[in-house]
Amino acid sequence: MSGPLHFGVLVERRYLSQAQPSGLIEALGARGHSVRTIDPEATALRMDDDSWLEGLDLIVARGRSWGLLALLEWAGSRGVPTINRRAAISAVHNKADMSIALAKDRLPTPDTWFGTPSRLADTIPTSAYPLIIKLIFGDNCRGLEVVDSADALRALDWSDSVALAQCYHKTDGYDLKLYGIGDDVWAVRKPSPFNKRSDDDVEAKKSGLAETTPELADLGRRCGRLFGLDLFGVDCIETDAGVFVIEVNDYPNFTSVPDANERLADFCERRVAEVPSR
Numbered sequence: 001m002s003g004p005l006h007f008g009v010l011v012e013r014r015y016l017s018q019a020q021p022s023g024l025i026e027a028l029g030a031r032g033h034s035v036r037t038i039d040p041e042a043t044a045l046r047m048d049d050d051s052w053l054e055g056l057d058l059i060v061a062r063g064r065s066w067g068l069l070a071l072l073e074w075a076g077s078r079g080v081p082t083i084n085r086r087a088a089i090s091a092v093h094n095k096a097d098m099s100i101a102l103a104k105d106r107l108p109t110p111d112t113w114f115g116t117p118s119r120l121a122d123t124i125p126t127s128a129y130p131l132i133i134k135l136i137f138g139d140n141c142r143g144l145e146v147v148d149s150a151d152a153l154r155a156l157d158w159s160d161s162v163a164l165a166q167c168y169h170k171t172d173g174y175d176l177k178l179y180g181i182g183d184d185v186w187a188v189r190k191p192s193p194f195n196k197r198s199d200d201d202v203e204a205k206k207s208g209l210a211e212t213t214p215e216l217a218d219l220g221r222r223c224g225r226l227f228g229l230d231l232f233g234v235d236c237i238e239t240d241a242g243v244f245v246i247e248v249n250d251y252p253n254f255t256s257v258p259d260a261n262e263r264l265a266d267f268c269e270r271r272v273a274e275v276p277s278r
Helices: 019-030 066-077 086-093 095-103 115-125 150-154 213-227 260-276
Strands: 005-011 034-038 056-063 113-114 131-134 145-147 163-167 174-181 184-191 208-210 233-241 244-252
Touching: 005 066, 005 115, 019 056, 019 174, 019 260, 034 163, 034 244, 056 066, 056 260, 086 095, 086 213, 086 244, 095 113, 095 163, 095 213, 095 244, 113 115, 115 150, 150 163, 174 213, 174 260, 184 213, 213 233
Parallel strands: 005 034, 005 056
Antiparallel strands: 113 163, 131 145, 131 163, 174 184, 174 233, 184 208, 233 244
16 A cells, blocks of 8 residues: 555444444544545436546445445445445345345355245245244335234234245343454344343353354355445354354344444445456
8 A cells, every 4th residue: 555545434423423334434544544424315416427437546445325325336436445335235235135145155044934924924834933023125124024923924014015024033141243344254242122031041252252153154244246246244042952143143233243444444445455456
């Protein structure tokens, strides 16, 4: 690296108060790089005017809004490298597409169905309940419902025409997150929003960084590569039948990952160095 680089951070406003990408922005700035924050909600551009991309060595994106995805596609089509790519974010934005890809790659997942709530209620066997019902384009736990019978599923006041239904597995009260920056993967445990741990459960695992076994690291890399993600999080649960992948997300907060901001900045610098001069 011969001198300061010029980064664009394309980010939805709802993420600006979170650990990322604020941590990355701070780390890049501390290294002497120029960082321009681009808000898709405060942007009006003529479609043949590429001046907003001028001088940028790399764009890092956090968000899934249609405005953000359009700008990310625009940057990629003009040869500006992006993290993550628009196609990679879109592949995990749609939970139905994601589930199809996970099943095709034979990754370990709970039994999952797709359809209208009424048809799901008619189709899914009683033995599969309880179920978690998900919006196709939901995120941050938005729209999640737990139902314990077909009647409860039919009675849902569902805002979409279709839904994903996934078998609910009881855990020890914690979810397992696999956070990836390129090929580097870390395992982190967090309290589950559904499987609440009782106060007297002294055997429960603690929150925070966990042992990243070779098997978990391989699972995380498989998920990242399947969707073409550079920065990713894999939501998992640990069950008696093994570790199941619940879903994959783009650019998480990397909570509890040691030196996450610096590792992210390192990755961005390496990505620029790998790209041929435009």
